[in-house]
Amino acid sequence: MPHYHGKIDSKLPHVGTTIFTVMSRLAVEHDAINLSQGFPDFDCAPELLELVTKYLGAGLNQYPPMAGVPVLREAIAEKVEALYGASYDPEHEITVIPGATYGIYTAVAAMVRPGDEVILCEPAYDSYAPSVEVNGGTPVYVQLTFPDYAIDWPAMQQAISPRTRMIIINTPNNPTASVFSAEDLRMLDALLAGTNIVVVADEVYEHIVFDGHAHQSVARFPRLAERSFIVSSFGKTYHVTGWKMGYVVAPRELMNEFRKVHQFNVFVANGPIQYALAEYMKNKDAYLALAQFYQRKRDFFLERIKGSRFKPLPSRGTFFQNLRYDAISDERDTDLAVRLTREYGIASIPVSVFYREPPAHRVLRFCFAKSEATLASGAEILRRI
Numbered sequence: 001m002p003h004y005h006g007k008i009d010s011k012l013p014h015v016g017t018t019i020f021t022v023m024s025r026l027a028v029e030h031d032a033i034n035l036s037q038g039f040p041d042f043d044c045a046p047e048l049l050e051l052v053t054k055y056l057g058a059g060l061n062q063y064p065p066m067a068g069v070p071v072l073r074e075a076i077a078e079k080v081e082a083l084y085g086a087s088y089d090p091e092h093e094i095t096v097i098p099g100a101t102y103g104i105y106t107a108v109a110a111m112v113r114p115g116d117e118v119i120l121c122e123p124a125y126d127s128y129a130p131s132v133e134v135n136g137g138t139p140v141y142v143q144l145t146f147p148d149y150a151i152d153w154p155a156m157q158q159a160i161s162p163r164t165r166m167i168i169i170n171t172p173n174n175p176t177a178s179v180f181s182a183e184d185l186r187m188l189d190a191l192l193a194g195t196n197i198v199v200v201a202d203e204v205y206e207h208i209v210f211d212g213h214a215h216q217s218v219a220r221f222p223r224l225a226e227r228s229f230i231v232s233s234f235g236k237t238y239h240v241t242g243w244k245m246g247y248v249v250a251p252r253e254l255m256n257e258f259r260k261v262h263q264f265n266v267f268v269a270n271g272p273i274q275y276a277l278a279e280y281m282k283n284k285d286a287y288l289a290l291a292q293f294y295q296r297k298r299d300f301f302l303e304r305i306k307g308s309r310f311k312p313l314p315s316r317g318t319f320f321q322n323l324r325y326d327a328i329s330d331e332r333d334t335d336l337a338v339r340l341t342r343e344y345g346i347a348s349i350p351v352s353v354f355y356r357e358p359p360a361h362r363v364l365r366f367c368f369a370k371s372e373a374t375l376a377s378g379a380e381i382l383r384r385i
């Protein structure tokens with residue numbers, strides 16, 4: 001086995017293996033119910049599989065256009081306009097990408113220079129800070145309040161400096177399961193007016209907002225949309241996280257810069273799957289019914305853990321339910337998550353890993369994108385702890 005003997009001056013000295021890989025691996029090792037990493041344990045719609053099979057056999061197996069196949073870009077434009085009232089030109093303002101992680105990274109790589117600051121809300125999804133740092137930027141953090149996980153707008157205002165290049169927002173929010181209100185977006189709009197700060201809006205859970213509330217996409221706010229890359233993921237919407245497919249919409253000027261990087265970063269996303277997604281998107285129910293589908297799962301899980309010593313925090317969107325465990329243990333969440341996997345056979349995600357320093361409150365995140373049988377078995381274990 002060859003070894004490198006030179007000096008490595010790591011660009012990401014503090015980065016280890018992502019918690020999702022760590023906890024899923026531990027779950028497999030201990031044959032535990034895996035409510036850690038966010039992915040469904042059920043399959044996607046058979047119609048979608050049939051469409052992929054159809055297009056795999058249709059002789060479309062060479063490079064698709066760099067920005068994505070036109071029919072898919074048109075379907076995305078139609079959806080964004082219908083849901084959020086914003087019109088994006090498929091030719092210049094929509095790009096199909098291999099997953100949202102890639103879209104966020106590419107937007108950062110296209111816009112952030114060494115010395116630039118990028119504001120992140122803490123807790124922050126784990127890909128944001130490394131994407132900023134590997135491009136020479138500096139993350140600047142604004143704490144979400146606890147237990148509401150709301151944005152502290154005065155703190156956000158204070159975090160803005162002449163070096164702020166970008167703000168990354170995420171609604172519905174992972175790992176907190178909170179959602180932004182229209183007022184939040186108006187505050188952001190007012191705060192950024194007159195600056196050159198761009199926004200990356202991670203909206204991968206756009207179709208998973210509960211209790212009758214509407215998703216507040218930045219696309220609904222014209223002045224904000226003018227400075228925003230909006231990133232979405234087909235993986236979350238169609239139960240196909242392993243396909244790594246998503247899209248970015250942004251005004252032409254920003255998208256032009258995005259595509260300069262995209263063409264040399266991956267060039268194109270998988271072609272046959274794009275044709276299949278374009279056709280499948282005609283079935284609007286598949287995404288419009290998603291909130292209800294997951295709300296039922298949230299409510300099923302909450303019903304089944306009633307009587308346990310875990311205390312639920314509000315889950316207003318995403319497919320995550322956070323639980324406090326003050327009544328059970330004063331261990332750190334990272335220790336408890338490992339112990340529960342080993343000793344009780346249930347895996348979760350310790351929320352403190354999304355902070356630079358562990359916060360005082362102790363919370364575990366459980367994914368309910370699972371069959372009722374899985375959720376029932378998981379809940380049964382939680383009631384015994």
Ligand code: PMP
Pocket residue numbers: 038098099100101102125170173174202204232233234235236241244245246
């Ligand atoms: N952002 C957030 C907030 C997520 O939860 C995820 C899902 N894992 C992603 C981005 C990445 O999505 P994708 O799998 O499409 O890269």
Ligand code: GLN
Pocket residue numbers: 018020021036037038039174
């Ligand atoms: N976003 C998913 C989660 O929060 C995991 C994605 C990944 O494993 N990178 O669980």
